[in-house]
Amino acid sequence: MFDEKELMFQVKAGQLDKLATLFENNKVQLFNYFVRSGNNRALSEDLVQETFMKVLAYRTSFTGSSTFKSWMYGIARNTIAEHYRKNKNQALNCDMDDEELINEQTLSEEFDTKQQNAIFNQSLASISREDREIIMLSRFQQLNYQEISTLLDCNLNTLKSRMRNALSKLQMSYQKLVGEIN
Numbered sequence: 001m002f003d004e005k006e007l008m009f010q011v012k013a014g015q016l017d018k019l020a021t022l023f024e025n026n027k028v029q030l031f032n033y034f035v036r037s038g039n040n041r042a043l044s045e046d047l048v049q050e051t052f053m054k055v056l057a058y059r060t061s062f063t064g065s066s067t068f069k070s071w072m073y074g075i076a077r078n079t080i081a082e083h084y085r086k087n088k089n090q091a092l093n094c095d096m097d098d099e100e101l102i103n104e105q106t107l108s109e110e111f112d113t114k115q116q117n118a119i120f121n122q123s124l125a126s127i128s129r130e131d132r133e134i135i136m137l138s139r140f141q142q143l144n145y146q147e148i149s150t151l152l153d154c155n156l157n158t159l160k161s162r163m164r165n166a167l168s169k170l171q172m173s174y175q176k177l178v179g180e181i182n
Contacts, residue, residue, distance in 0.1 A: 004068035012059045019059075022068065023052050029141055030076060036136050037080060038125055047083065051076045070147040073137060077151070123173040131166035138163065 002021065010018045027048055034044035054075045062071055124132055137143045137151070149159040175181045 005064055008059070008062050008068045008071075009064060011056075012062050016056070019052070019056060022055070022072075026069070026072060027052075030072070033073070033076060033136055033141050034080065036121075036124065036140055037129075037132070039080075043083075047076070047079055050083075051079045054079060066150050067147060069141070069143060070151050073141065073143065074151050077133070119174060119177050123170055123177055126173045127166065127169045131162075131169055134159070134163055134166050135170060 004022060004025070007018045007022055011022070030048045030051060031044050034047045035041065039047065051072070055072060058075065062068075124135070127135075134148065134152075137148050138145070143151070145156060145159055145163070149156045152159065154162070172181070
């Protein structure tokens with residue numbers, strides 16, 4: 001195992017080949033972050049590349065005061081915000097398939113899983129961008145609350161409250177879609 005923060009310091013010092021290791025170890029999670037943000041696969045791939053180009057460009061600003069992942073997701077958030085500022089008229093293009101979840105299931109189980117994933121993804125897409133982002137950073141990207149509060153520049157207790165509210169909204173949306181509530 002390696003220390004990503006140490007690798008980033010090596011990149012900062014000019015050992016640019018170390019960026020390849022950081023890229024390989026983070027590209028899938030970053031791609032999933034962009035897809036779950038409501039982007040199609042092609043755009044998500046582009047955003048991953050663009051994020052790492054910015055990691056390279058801004059390497060000298062890495063101070064190590066946070067984890068590499070927190071710093072990288074800060075750049076990723078800015079990359080996606082910049083993309084949507086430039087392309088305001090472009091609609092969200094969602095194709096969130098969770099193909100990796102399908103292993104050796106029966107057709108019935110596979111259908112049920114796909115249907116539940118589709119409902120979950122629809123629920124996730126229906127909540128506000130801010131709520132969706134907090135859930136994605138915590139649950140899918142596995143950043144801890146301290147890292148997220150630093151990334152979002154908010155108090156830890158405020159973040160916890162926002163997370164509870166976001167999860168509640170997600171649950172309500174899911175329950176509406178499956179017909180549990182009106």
